[in-house]
Amino acid sequence: MALVAPSLLASNFLRLEDECRMLNESQADWFHLDVMDGRFVPNISFGLPVIEQIRTATTKTCDVHLMIEEPEKFVEAFKKAGADRISVHFEACRHLHRNIQQIQALGMKAGVALNPHTPVESLCDILQDVDQVLIMSVNPGFGGQHFIPHTYHKIRTLKRMLHERGLSTLIEIDGGITLENASSILRSGADVLVAGNTVFKSADPKATIRALKNMD
Ligand code: DX5
Numbered sequence: 341m342a343l344v345a346p347s348l349l350a351s352n353f354l355r356l357e358d359e360c361r362m363l364n365e366s367q368a369d370w371f372h373l374d375v376m377d378g379r380f381v382p383n384i385s386f387g388l389p390v391i392e393q394i395r396t397a398t399t400k401t402c403d404v405h406l407m408i409e410e411p412e413k414f415v416e417a418f419k420k421a422g423a424d425r426i427s428v429h430f431e432a433c434r435h436l437h438r439n440i441q442q443i444q445a446l447g448m449k450a451g452v453a454l455n456p457h458t459p460v461e462s463l464c465d466i467l468q469d470v471d472q473v474l475i476m477s478v479n480p481g482f483g484g485q486h487f488i489p490h491t492y493h494k495i496r497t498l499k500r501m502l503h504e505r506g507l508s509t510l511i512e513i514d515g516g517i518t519l520e521n522a523s524s525i526l527r528s529g530a531d532v533l534v535a536g537n538t539v540f541k542s543a544d545p546k547a548t549i550r551a552l553k554n555m556d
């Protein structure tokens with residue numbers, strides 16, 4: 341069964357407590373928290389104080405997606421703010437292996453995120469050390485964009501690479517996921533579905549989460 345990680349980027353920030361309560365009552369597995377710095381991506385979202393508040397409103401897993409330069413400077417602060425899992429971008433890390441070790445040494449699960457142009461093959465010498473791979477299926481920085489179809493190929497290739505190595509690393513897909521494409525994404529080999537607009541802009545977010553959860 342898929343893990344569902346609604347992205348709070350698409351939530352109503354004026355009603356963040358209600359949005360957290362809704363997710364708590366839903367079948368959502370993780371809270372997906374998108375942090376943007378205006379440098380790695382052309383947008384700024386939210387950061388530490390907001391995540392600290394969200395932490396007090398849920399016991400579910402907080403999955404932090406750092407779309408920032410020099411993430412190593414901040415992972416400890418995000419741990420203190422309440423992160424359970426942190427993904428850093430392949431393109432933002434000169435010393436990715438060290439960054440992954442740093443996240444795990446702090447007691448968190450570590451992920452590497454890939455921009456649409458970054459081949460999954462780039463991970464062949466680090467796959468054995470990461471807990472999850474986040475494949476961006478849109479260009480990072482904004483919610484509400486269209487899913488890039490080439491992502492299916494990347495998911496299948498990564499799944500094969502993991503299988504060959506006997507690894508059970510989670511494959512997380514982020515961007516443009518809808519009720520229409522979710523099942524093809526899962527059939528390609530994804531484990532975690534991140535969904536922002538599809539969940540929060542739907543008439544019944546809990547029912548949408550349930551539908552994603554029961555997708556096969
Ligand atoms: C984009 C973020 C995504 C985004 C997904 O940079 O990483 O998590 O919130 O939003 P939707 O599901 O609306 O494409």
Ligand code: ZN
Pocket residue numbers: 347372373374405514534
């Ligand atoms: Zn994200």
